[in-house]
Amino acid sequence: MAALLKNVALIGASGSVGKVLVDAFLNDKRFNVTVLRRGSSSATYPSAFKVVDVDYDSLDSLTAALAGQDAVVSAINPITPVDTQKKFIDAAIAAGVKRFVPSEFGCDLNNELARALPVFAPKIAIQKYLKEKAESSPLTYTFAYSGPFLDWGLEHQFLLKTVDSKPKLFDGGNTVFSTTKLDTVAAAVLAILSKPEETKNREVRFQSAAISQNGLFALAKEVAPQRNWEPEVVKIDDIVRVADDRLAKGLLGPETFIPYLVRAINDPRYGPKFETLDNELLGLKQVTEAEIKDILRQYLKE
Ligand SMILES: NC(=O)c1ccc[n+]([C@@H]2O[C@H](COP(=O)([O-])OP(=O)(O)OC[C@H]3O[C@@H](n4cnc5c(N)ncnc54)[C@H](OP(=O)(O)O)[C@@H]3O)[C@@H](O)[C@H]2O)c1
CATH class of the missing domain: 3.90.25.10 (UDP-galactose 4-epimerase, domain 1)
Incomplete structure (x- = not known):
């Protein structure tokens, strides 16, 4: 795997986490960033970023948007349906993306009690799906645990x-x-993309x-x-x-x-x-x- 995952697609870029990721990527010229924007979103982004309007229900639309990307970072709202988030993963595999960073950014879900809390059920479903896909395809993942912001x-x-x-x-x-400051969460994501080998198929834990x-x-x-x-x-x-x-x-x-x-x-x-x-x-x-x-x-x- 390359030393740096340079071409990065960002999903949910207009949210609380997405906004700080946008700032961090803007200040770090090493990455080429493409924002995936859903049809109903009116968000605008700096001209340094490519913005692709996608249909979240269409695997073809997502796959086309992810062509040439090395990594997908999802900072999507946690209530986004699991099936939609699985489609991001399927599209990433179809497009040959190397790393998927799902919308985690919270509690350590390796803890058995935490895993069982109803609030985390969608995140656990996505983790399971990514782990399965990492066994059967070249896609890799990293789970970023920051604790509460x-x-x-x-x-x-x-x-x-x-x-x-x-x-x-x-x-x-x-x-x-x-607990971690939001700008440090963003810095962690950029560091994950800078160290793909060290962060491959595992969780990373960090705190402020x-x-x-x-x-x-x-x-x-x-x-x-x-x-x-x-x-x-x-x-x-x-x-x-x-x-x-x-x-x-x-x-x-x-x-x-x-x-x-x-x-x-x-x-x-x-x-x-x-x-x-x-x-x-x-x-x-x-x-x-x-x-x-x-x-x-x-x-x-x-
Ligand atoms: N550790 C903490 O204290 C903490 C706090 C907050 C969040 N988080 C975590 O951080 C991650 C991101 O959360 P966030 O608060 O940044 O999210 P958010 O601001 O609520 O939403 C992020 C983006 O998701 C898109 N979105 C919203 N609703 C959607 C829907 N129904 N279907 C598809 N897309 C939708 C929107 O982007 P577009 O309109 O541009 O598509 C939105 O800007 C989540 O995993 C969350 O659990 C952690």
């Missing part, structure tokens, strides 16, 4: 609810988890920091000591029970799925703190507490 997770009140100064501390908030909710909360209090902080302890079992009931009734959506993500991140049995890291292989730095405080400061303005 640090900056995005604080902005979206997902890692620590600071907006009303009433953080919910899951099971007390002491579980340490790996390992910290608990209480660790984040302590930094938030340093950044905003004037606030009247009122933390609330929430039992993960309680919110997961409600999610299980909703799921049993066929109710889907964030209200059903977020408690499972909370479980994956804040329950130590689910492997939220990576035991091994590929930061060195991928050339990724971690952040200091001062840098985490800088991120928090953006969301704790008063």
